[in-house]
Amino acid sequence: QVQLVESGGGVVQPGTSLRLSCAASGFTFSSYGMHWVRQAPGKGLEWVAAVSNDGNNKYYADSVKGRFTISRDNSRKTMDLQMNSLRAEDTAIYYCAKEGTGATGWAAFDIWGQGTMVTVSS
Amino acid sequence: QSALTQPRSVSGSPGQSVTISCTGTSSDVGGYNHVSWYQQHPGKAPKLMISDVSKRPSGVPDRFSGSKSGNTASLTISGLQAEDEADYYCCSYAGSRWVFGGGTKLTVL
Numbered sequence: 001q002v003q004l005v006e007s008g009g010g011v012v013q014p015g016t017s018l019r020l021s022c023a024a025s026g027f028t029f030s031s032y033g034m035h036w037v038r039q040a041p042g043k044g045l046e047w048v049a050a051v052s053n054d055g056n057n058k059y060y061a062d063s064v065k066g067r068f069t070i071s072r073d074n075s076r077k078t079m080d081l082q083m084n085s086l087r088a089e090d091t092a093i094y095y096c097a098k099e100g101t102g103a104t105g106w107a108a109f110d111i112w113g114q115g116t117m118v119t120v121s122s
Numbered sequence: 123q124s125a126l127t128q129p130r131s132v133s134g135s136p137g138q139s140v141t142i143s144c145t146g147t148s149s150d151v152g153g154y155n156h157v158s159w160y161q162q163h164p165g166k167a168p169k170l171m172i173s174d175v176s177k178r179p180s181g182v183p184d185r186f187s188g189s190k191s192g193n194t195a196s197l198t199i200s201g202l203q204a205e206d207e208a209d210y211y212c213c214s215y216a217g218s219r220w221v222f223g224g225g226t227k228l229t230v231l
Contacts, residue, residue, distance in 0.1 A: 035220070037168075044125070045160070045168065045211050047220040059218045100173055103180070107156035107215040108173035115167060 002026035002111050004096050009116030012086055020081040020116060022096030027111075030054070030074040033099040035109060036081050038092035038118075048094070051079065064090075086120045093117050126151065126212055126223035133229040139200040142226045144212030145193060152193035156215035159188060159197045162225075163208045171210075172197060204230050 008020040022034070036048040049070040050059045058070050069082040079096060094116050097109035104110050127145040134140040144151065144159075151157055157175045160168035170179055172188035175195060185201045195214070199206055207230040212223040 037222075044225040045162075045213070045222045047213070047222060050220070061219065095167060100170070100179075104170065104177060105156065105158075105174035107154070107220075108158040108170055109160075109168075109213075110170050110173070110179060112167040112169070 002098075004098060004111055004113035006094065006096050006113045006116040009094065009118045011119045011121060013122050014087055014120055016086055017082070017084045018086060018118060020083065020094055020096075020118070022079040022081075022113060024077045024079070024098070027098070029077040033106065034072060034079045035097045035099070036070065036079075037095045037097055037109065037112075038090075039095070039115075040089075040092040043092075046092075049081065083118070086118075088120050091118060091120050124221070126214060126221055128210075128212060128223035128226045130224070131227045131229065133231055134199075134202045135231045136202050136204065138202050139198060140202060140228065142197045142199075142210055142212075142228070144195040144197070144214075144223045146195075146214055146221070147193055150214040150216035150221050151190065151195050153217070154215045155190070157188070157190055157195040158213045159186075160211045160213065161206075161208045162211065168211065199228070202230050206230055 005023045035050045051070045067085045072079040096113045098111040100108040100110040159172040162168045175190045176188040
């Protein structure tokens with residue numbers, strides 16, 4: 001079935017780096033844009049970054065621009081988020097999400113992973 | 123990049139209808155017909171309920187409907203059921219970025 005599985009979360013100190021991964025299965029990964037969305041503890045959802053289906057176009061929220069890098073490997077059906085210069089305010093559950101189909105529209109997120117927790121603390 | 127504005131909470135009794143608003147600007151909600159709504163139960167991942175303002179994905183009950191007027195989008199849930207109690211988030215495309223609302227907690231009394 002269609003599935004997204006995130007990995008790579010953990011506890012890190014401020015100023016350090018962490019790399020998250022999202023493994024996709026059950027759909028033609030190379031046909032869809034992919035996103036990272038995060039949720040700080042007890043807070044709402046925040047869009048973080050997006051990558052086009054071919055990996056050529058990348059978009060970032062202002063809060064992470066210059067620190068985070070999104071990438072994908074269509075041959076391995078994976079998407080990554082390289083997070084550098086981490087701050088306490090980056091503490092959150094990070095979800096990967098798939099762009100919608102023709103029926104739902106490309107601008108919606110129709111499949112979500114279960115999330116991976118990132119804690120930035122000294 | 124300001125978040126879209128949603129009421130913090132709404133409530134209704136079983137069988138009733140509730141509407142959750144989502145107010146943005148002409149740069150997001152008002153500028154694109156790409157508003158989506160997500161339901162999130164505690165400890166779970168969000169679930170797409172409405173896309174492109176009013177499209178309902180396969181498997182979503184027709185009790186859920188969406189609309190938009192100007193810079194404000196709305197999610198209406200009719201015939202409230204206990205399992206509808208959850209957090210609801212709106213989201214709008216805003217030109218090479220996406221912006222979420224702050225979320226609304228729906229309580230079924």
